[in-house]
Amino acid sequence: MVEELYKNINGNYEEALSRMQNDERIKKFLGFFLADTSYNELKSAMESKSLDDAFRAAHTLKGVCKNMAFTALSIVAEAITEELRAHNFEKAEEIFPSVTNEYNIVITEINKIM
Amino acid sequence: MNKSTLLIADDVLINRELLKDIFEEGYNILEAADGEETIKQIDKHKDEIVLVFLDLVMPKKDGLEVMHHMSINGLIDKIPVIMITGEATVETDVKAYEYGAADIIYKPFEPAVVRRRAKNIIELYKHRIYIEKELETRTKELFESRKKIEESNEFLINALSSVVEFRSLESGEHIQRVKDFTRIMLKHYKMLHRESNITDEQIELMVNASALHDIGKIAIPDSILNKPGRLTDEEYEEMKKHTIYGCQMLEKFKQEENEFYQYCYDICRHHHERHDGRGYPDKLKGDEIPIWAQVVSIVDVYDALVNKRVYKDAIPIDEAVTMIHEGKCGVFSPMILECFDSAKEDLVIATNKHLGK
Structure with a gap:
C-alpha cells in the first residue's frame, strides 16, 4: 500500500523505508505531512509576492520532501527554492504551478490510504 | 546511569520526528520549534544537554542567532551543535x-550516519571538557606545591641569615629591613628602567638573596664582630674578608646556571664595592658591579645609618639620605642614586614602620 503510493507519486520507497524502518512508521510521517504548512505558506507568499517568505517556505518544503523521499516533489521544490534564493521571482512563478501539481498528487495519494 | 539529553531544534515537525526516531532509544529528547524556544531550552537545560541539532532556517531567531547566544554565554565550547541544513552551500x-x-x-538524513556522528561528537566534547578540567586541577596543584616550596625556601634562607644576626647581637631586624628596602629599590629600578626587562620573579629572587649578604660574618671572630669602638687596621682587614668567606661557603653548594645562586654570590661578594672602584674585595667599578649588588650595598648603608649600632647612634632619615647623596658613606652610581631618590618616600614609610613609628 505504502510502496504503491511512492510509485504513484514518483517517490523513492526504498529510501523512505531505510529512514523510517517500516510502513507503519512511514504512514505516521505521511500523516505529519498532511499537517505540514510549508506548501500553504509558499502559496500565500507567492500570491502576495513576498520573496523572503516564499524562499523560507520553499526551503522548508524542499527539506521535508527530501526527508520523506518524495523525489518528484522535492525536485520542483528545490528548483523553486534556488530561483527564489537568486531573487528570480518571475522564474519562480513559472515553476510554482508544477509544485502545486506535484503537491496535489502527493496529497491525493496520501488521503487515499489514510 | 541517567540518559543524556539531546535538544532537537527545527521548525518542521517531520524533521524533528525523524531525528527523534533515531535517538529516542538512547537519549532524553527535548524539542524546540523556533529560535527563541531553542534559546530558552538551552538556558534551562544547559547542564544536561550533550548535543543540539540546530536547524539553520527557523522562525523568530535563526540557527546562527542561537549559536551567537551560545557563544556570548560561553556555551558553544561546552555543548556541541550539529547544524542541520537543506543543502550544501559553501x-x-x-x-x-x-x-x-x-x-x-x-x-x-541518513540515520546510520547521523547516529554515528552524534556519538562521536558527544564523546569528543566530553573528553575535551574532562581534559580541560584535569589540566585546571593539575595547574592548581602545581601552583600550590610551588608556593609551598617557595615558602620553605624563604624560611630556610631567613633561618640561615639570622644565625649571623644572632651572633652580632645588635643588628636585630637588619636582615628583614634589608630585604624590604631591596624590594622597594628594585621595584623603582624596574619602573625607571623598563629596558632592563627585570621580572617580578627575578626581583623576589634578589630579595631573598639579599638576606644572605652578610652570611660570611659567621667566620669573623666575636672579638672583631662585636667589638665596641673602632677596629684596628688589622681587624678591619679581617672584617672585610666576610665578603670572601661568604662566597667560599656558597661555592661549596654551587649550582651552575642557577639564577638564584648567582644573585647570592654576587651580593655576598660585591655589596661593599664602590662605584669609583675603591671598594672591596675586587675593586670593581661602575657597571662591573651587578645591579643587585649595588642595590644591596646602598640599602645596607642606609639601614646602618638610620639604626643604632655598637659604634654609633641612629641618624635621622633625612640626614641619612643627604649623607648618602653627598658621598659621605660610600660612592654610588648616578643610576642607583636616581633609584634611591625615586624610592625615597617608600623607603621612609618602610623605615618608620620598622622603627615602630
Whole structure:
C-alpha cells in the first residue's frame, strides 16, 4: 500500500523505508505531512509576492520532501527554492504551478490510504 | 546511569520526528520549534544537554542567532551543535563553522550516519571538557606545591641569615629591613628602567638573596664582630674578608646556571664595592658591579645609618639620605642614586614602620 503510493507519486520507497524502518512508521510521517504548512505558506507568499517568505517556505518544503523521499516533489521544490534564493521571482512563478501539481498528487495519494 | 539529553531544534515537525526516531532509544529528547524556544531550552537545560541539532532556517531567531547566544554565554565550547541544513552551500557551511558549529548534516538524513556522528561528537566534547578540567586541577596543584616550596625556601634562607644576626647581637631586624628596602629599590629600578626587562620573579629572587649578604660574618671572630669602638687596621682587614668567606661557603653548594645562586654570590661578594672602584674585595667599578649588588650595598648603608649600632647612634632619615647623596658613606652610581631618590618616600614609610613609628 505504502510502496504503491511512492510509485504513484514518483517517490523513492526504498529510501523512505531505510529512514523510517517500516510502513507503519512511514504512514505516521505521511500523516505529519498532511499537517505540514510549508506548501500553504509558499502559496500565500507567492500570491502576495513576498520573496523572503516564499524562499523560507520553499526551503522548508524542499527539506521535508527530501526527508520523506518524495523525489518528484522535492525536485520542483528545490528548483523553486534556488530561483527564489537568486531573487528570480518571475522564474519562480513559472515553476510554482508544477509544485502545486506535484503537491496535489502527493496529497491525493496520501488521503487515499489514510 | 541517567540518559543524556539531546535538544532537537527545527521548525518542521517531520524533521524533528525523524531525528527523534533515531535517538529516542538512547537519549532524553527535548524539542524546540523556533529560535527563541531553542534559546530558552538551552538556558534551562544547559547542564544536561550533550548535543543540539540546530536547524539553520527557523522562525523568530535563526540557527546562527542561537549559536551567537551560545557563544556570548560561553556555551558553544561546552555543548556541541550539529547544524542541520537543506543543502550544501559553501557560504552557509563556512558561516556555521565560524559561529561554532561542531558539524553539519544535510537533509535528507541518513540515520546510520547521523547516529554515528552524534556519538562521536558527544564523546569528543566530553573528553575535551574532562581534559580541560584535569589540566585546571593539575595547574592548581602545581601552583600550590610551588608556593609551598617557595615558602620553605624563604624560611630556610631567613633561618640561615639570622644565625649571623644572632651572633652580632645588635643588628636585630637588619636582615628583614634589608630585604624590604631591596624590594622597594628594585621595584623603582624596574619602573625607571623598563629596558632592563627585570621580572617580578627575578626581583623576589634578589630579595631573598639579599638576606644572605652578610652570611660570611659567621667566620669573623666575636672579638672583631662585636667589638665596641673602632677596629684596628688589622681587624678591619679581617672584617672585610666576610665578603670572601661568604662566597667560599656558597661555592661549596654551587649550582651552575642557577639564577638564584648567582644573585647570592654576587651580593655576598660585591655589596661593599664602590662605584669609583675603591671598594672591596675586587675593586670593581661602575657597571662591573651587578645591579643587585649595588642595590644591596646602598640599602645596607642606609639601614646602618638610620639604626643604632655598637659604634654609633641612629641618624635621622633625612640626614641619612643627604649623607648618602653627598658621598659621605660610600660612592654610588648616578643610576642607583636616581633609584634611591625615586624610592625615597617608600623607603621612609618602610623605615618608620620598622622603627615602630
